[in-house]
Amino acid sequence: MLLQIGYELLWDVPSPAPAIVKLYLHPSQLPRLKQPECVTVEPEIPIEEFIDEFGNRAGRLILPTGRVRLWNHAIVEDNNRPEPVNPNARQHAVEDLPLRTVPYLLSSRYCEVDLLSEIAWQLFGQTPPGWARVQAVCDWVHENVRFGYEYARPTKTAYDVYTERTGVCRDFMHLAVTFCRCLHIPARCAAGYLGDIGVPPCPLPMDFSAWFEVYLDDRWYAFDARHNIPRVGRILMARGRDAVDIAFATSFGLLNLVKFTVWIDKVIEDIAIG
Structure with a gap:
């Protein structure tokens, strides 16, 4: 089964604000990709990508004054089976x-x-x-x-x-x-x-x-x-101790969220994968 995933975020930025975003798939998910991610920022600004201490992909950028749009799209393969259940799994001392x-x-x-x-x-x-x-x-x-x-x-x-x-x-x-x-x-x-x-x-x-x-x-x-x-169809983006470590966006300045859309849908047969 193929799933198309993505998001669109729109912020109103009163003044330039540095930010850390964790809006990528976790590296463990990359073998599942059938169409690569395409994280895009408008207006076009550089993103310095890195792997954090928990193994998450992250990006550092400076959001400029005005409207800033960030979006992503990818196609991921899923085995169409629920997550493993193991009632006999033991607890370690x-x-x-x-x-x-x-x-x-x-x-x-x-x-x-x-x-x-x-x-x-x-x-x-x-x-x-x-x-x-x-x-x-x-x-x-x-x-x-x-x-x-x-x-x-x-x-x-x-x-x-x-x-x-x-x-x-x-x-x-x-x-x-x-x-x-x-x-x-x-x-x-x-x-x-x-x-x-x-x-x-x-x-x-x-x-x-x-x-x-x-x-x-x-x-x-x-x-x-x-x-x-x-x-x-659960698709991992980030792991950590709590919400501090897996926050999708951490800003060092004021951001006003204007639009927030997320999607995950089955790919229909007539969508070309390239």
Whole structure:
């Protein structure tokens, strides 16, 4: 199955503003490309591309005064199968974890392990360790947090989500990630494209999606506390400790978002791939 993906962002920039954007596919996704990405800025300005400390592709640029349009388009191959499910995946003892996974046990800007540890053990301490425990976390967050764009705010943390019981997909992600870390399961945040493939269409406007990955049985597995079912066509853009590391745009100056459009659709047969 082929998927066409892309986005269009339009900003009103009052004065020149340096920015870091993570609006590329993650390097792990490049073998899936059937039509290369084409990240374009209008007016044409240089982008200094680099790989960040988490392995994400990123770009540094200076947005000029006025209207700035940034868009991208690519075609990606997908195996048309849901993400792997392994109910027997075991949980590692902390002392046996690979060192590279240990940072994903710790508190971060939006994931307050210290504030939620006692709560996490009260809620999930009796569940079997491993896959079942992560699934119990997803079930609880899915059932107890109400989704709505009106509940979004940039300063909202996992503890806020727990107390308010509302949020957008990144808030579901932050709370589930924090609970997993409290339970000594390495968990990292992820973001990218997720279309309505094999599920009823969502009536809300298309957006980028946030989910998370946990380290069990010597590998990382994807989980999604908002949707709480394995999905087809998830395409990774960025990974990190929390939303700070996977933000699609971080500006060092004022940006007013005028337009934000994201798409992911099946490619119909008469579209030429070149």
